[in-house]
Each structure stands twice: as C-alpha cells, then as structure tokens.
Amino acid sequence: MKRAKKIARRLRRFNTLRNQIFIAFFLAMLVILGIAGGFTYSKVSSLLKNNAEKHIKQTAIQASGRLDALMTQVDSLTAQVAGNPFVQQLLLDEVDGRSATFNERQALLQVAGSYQAYSPGGEALELYTNTGKLLFPLKxxxxxxxxxxxxxxxxxxxxxxxxxxGIDPENSHSVLAIRRVNLFERWFSPGGYLIARIQRGYFQLNERTTVDDSGESILLANDQGELLGIGDTASGTDLTPLLNTKKQTVTFQGEDYVLVKQYSEAANWTILILTPVQYVTKGLSVLRTVLLAAGGFGALGFLILSFVLSTMLTRPIIQLIRAMRKSRLGGVLMPNPEPVSTTMEMRELNYSYNEMVHHINRLIRVVYEKETLQSRTELKALQAQINPHFLFNTLEAFNWSLVDKGEDELASLVVAMSRLFRYIISNPEKDEWVxxxxxxxxVERYLKIMSMRLGERLxxxxxxxTEAARVPIPKLLVQPIVENAIRYGVESKIGKGLVSVKACLADDKVRIEVADDGQGMNEEELDVLRKAIRTGTSLTTASTGVGLINVERRLKLYYSGGEQSGAEALHIDSARSKGTTVSFTIPLDGQFSREGGISGGPNDIDR
Incomplete structure (x- = not known):
C-alpha cells in the first residue's frame, strides 16, 4: 500500500502542464503522420491496382478475340458438315420415314473425316435425327x-x-457444341442435330499457365462455373464466386489476386485473368520503407519541436506561479510588474494578476473601514433603541389622557396609530414573517387612520x-396595495369610495385581492402600468409608499411562481369608471426562504 502511494506521488510529480502539452502535441503529430502515411499508401496501392487492371484488360480483350476466332472456325466447319448434300439427303429420308442403311451410316465416316482434317482441335462429330436417334458414329x-x-x-x-x-460428361478432356441441322429442300425445317466434340487444349486458354514471371493465370469458365481448362491446380474448382463477384481483389486458392473478367457472347463463356496482388503491388515495398523512414524522422522532429514548444508555453506560467508563492509568503505583495514574456496572453495574465493584487489590497482597506464603521453603528443603534420606546410611551400617554377627557374616538385612533407603528418599526429579523x-x-388599523383624514368618503x-388566516406571509405585503387603492381610487373619485380587501383559499393557494370602485384605467394605461411593474420602472419621481413594484419584487423573491414562470406576480384588472382590482396568490408551502432580503429601495406606481 505504501509502495503504491509512493508510486502515485511520483506520477503526480510528472503531471505538469508542460508534460501534458508535450504528450498531446507528440501524440497529435503521430496520429497525423499515421493517417497521412496510411492514406498515401492506400491511394498508391489503389493506383497501382487500377493501372494493372487496365493492362490486364487489354490481355483479356486479346484472349477474347482469339477465343472468338477459334469458335468461329468450329462454327464454320460444323456448318459445312450440316450443309453437306449427303447429310442433308440422309436426314431428309429419315424425316420421310425411311431409315438409313448401315452402308449409308458408315459413309458418314468419310464425310466427318474430310472436315475434321481442317480442325486440329476437333475430336469427333455426332449426328442425330430429328427424333434424337444416333446416326453417326455407328452405335x-x-x-x-x-x-x-x-x-x-x-x-x-x-x-x-x-x-x-461445355465439358463432355462422358469425356472430361473434351468440350461439346451442338447445332440444329435445317433441311434446305424443306424450307429449312428441322432435320436433325450435329454435335461437335473438341479437345479442351484446342483453345489454349483453358489451363492455368504462367504467361511471364508475374504468375498471371487465365481461366475459361462456362455459365455454370465449370473450369473449361486442363490442369491439376484448378481442376474441379467451382468458379461461380469469381463469376458473381464485383470486387477488384479476390482470394482464390488461398492467394490474393487482381481479377479481370471478359465475357464472350459467342459461347456464353467468361475469360478470367488472375494476377497476384503481390506482383501488382511489388513497388509498394519501397514506398512502405520510405514512409516508415519519413515517419521515423518526422516523429523525432516532432518530439523535439513539442518539447521546445511546451517549454516556451509553460515558462511564463512557472514564473507567475513563483511570483504568487512569494506574494503568499509575504502577505499580499506585488510580483515583478513586467515578467519576461513575449505572448499577449501571458502579458494579459500578468496584468490581470497585478490588478487582482491591487484590488485585494483595496478590499482589505474597505473591509477594515467597514468593520470599524459597523462597530460604531452598532453602538449608535443601541443608543437609538430608546427612541421607539419613547414614541410608544408618548402615544400611550396621549391615549390615557384622551380617555380621561372622554375623547374615546380620538383615543382609539391613537391606539391604532401606536399599534401601526409597533407593527412597522418592530425588529425585522424577528418579525419579517407574519x-x-x-x-x-x-390593514384595518391603516384604514381607520386614513378614515380620520377622508371621513365619510372612505x-x-x-x-x-378562517383557513387562510393562519398562512404565513411577508410583512407589509398587502398594505401598500391598499394605500394605492385609497390614493388613486378613493381620493380621485367624487363622493364615497369603497375599498375591499379579501383573502380566501383556492386550489391549495391563498388568493388575496384588493379592489376599489374608483375611476379605473383604460387598456392603454393598464398596459403601461403592467409594463412598468414587469420591468421595475417607476412611473413617477415623487413616489413615497412601498409601491406595487416593491410588492412585485418581494413576491418573486419569496415565492417560486414569479421568477420561474416569467409571469407577473401581481394580476391587475381595471376598467374606466368601474375601478381597479389587484390580486396575487401565494402557495400554502412554497416560499423560497424566510431569511431572504429585498434589494433596492421602495417604489410606487402612479395610475
């Protein structure tokens, strides 16, 4: 275990940026060299094969022409036999119902012999009647x-x-051909059949021979895939796969060959020329040696270049690391302002680090000053705690004084104002949620106080x-909406104005609605108001209340619906001369955090 840890520590020492760059560059160059070498080798090999195929194609065309000439010679001789007068008369008698005598059949031997003398490859002729009976030879x-x-x-x-x-089933050393004999005196009607048996060596293409030192082989096959040549090497081999393949390179008898096929329509036979791939691509060995040598020298060059390049890239970084270590040991000190580096990125990195050090120094000073200021502020806050108690005690004194004088209505207003101040001024860290x-x-205390100013108009x-009463909600979330309803609904209306505040449960949510019956807004004014709430832009510069924008922000801060859905947390409906309704919903259990704060100051919306 200790040995493994020791080896791991040694390996981590080599896990440096320079080594990573060096290895990455070197491997990348090796991959590029390998791909380029392989591509070149493949293209040259394919080019050599294509060129060899063109030359072999010429050989195949010549062989096909020679084969057609030999077949034409056989066709001509058999046609002469079929048109011989004696043969014509003999078959005509057979058609008329008179069978040939023994002497007549024996006379065919002289006819066949005279024509076979002109065909060195011809072995025998066979003559059959129209009914398929053998006339010649005598059997x-x-x-x-x-x-x-x-x-x-x-x-x-x-x-x-x-x-x-194809091959004679009775004699594997011969090839058969058949033609129908037409009777000239009977309007070329069928009179019999003539079969010619030719030696397989007659074509001089049907055995596997070496044309030159290339090892090229010429095979002759019929449409059944039978090898028509003579030779022990390929005898009995099924050539159907070679006839059906469309590949340029094939494997035959365990060796790879370049295949060229030439079809002969005269006999429905195919000439197959097989040239060893090794002979076609023998020049590739030199190319392979050159590529390997070039790849070796290239890899060595890339090895040196990668090492030099990785060193050049990482040297400025190492210098900057050393400067950072010095700064860490000596507190926060500035490194050398101008390290030796010629690259724009490293100069920018050094400049950014210097700026960061300056910024850290400034932050230290700011934090120190803030800590000092906070200490002083906390002292003043302790001293200022007397002021709210003084205000509440004074209001209580007013209350009892008014009760003694019989001013119960004013006394109730003073009590309402005192409770309102206590609700607003209380410690926000303890009473943020109510x-x-x-x-x-x-809200009801606020309305009572406002009724003192508006009288019967409000x-x-x-x-x-009852179920919605116990749901927690951020403090001062409804009162700003009510303030807006009084300011822009009731005060702007001639006569009495009604403000309605409701809270109820709907779909596992609490719906809070504040409505007034003031002058309301048209669609254009309502769109401007909604846009201002959505963008957080106040419509007036003299706003004094908390405002709808602040309510919107607090709803999005404390609840998930506003920020994630992208919709307005506040829903506003209004109609000219009918009033305005502002509503929002809060989940029964969906607030983000009860410790969150609200950024920015209060805002208000004029309607």
Missing part, C-alpha cells in the same frame, strides 16, 4: 441422354446457330377566510 444412342435437354431447346431457338455446351390575519389587522370591507 446406339439417344440425344436427350447424351446432352441436357435444355441445350437441345436452346439449339432449336437458335435455328441452326452453334450452341456451346400571518395573513396579522397583515389584515394592520368605506371598506375586509373578508378573511
């Missing part, structure tokens, strides 16, 4: 047994043209649900 046989019936159907479709069958019932009591209604 028993049937055409549909000798060859696949589909080739007979194909010969009928070709109407006398030569059809190449119940809805306490807030409504404060009427009010207070409706409070």
């Amino acid at each position: 028993e046989g049937q055409l549909d047994i000798r060859v696949d019936p589909r080739y007979i159907e194909e010969a009928d479709k070709q109407k006398g043209r030569l059809v190449w069958i 119940t809805v019932a306490d807030e409504f009591d404060h 009427e009010w209604e207070i409706d409070l649900d």
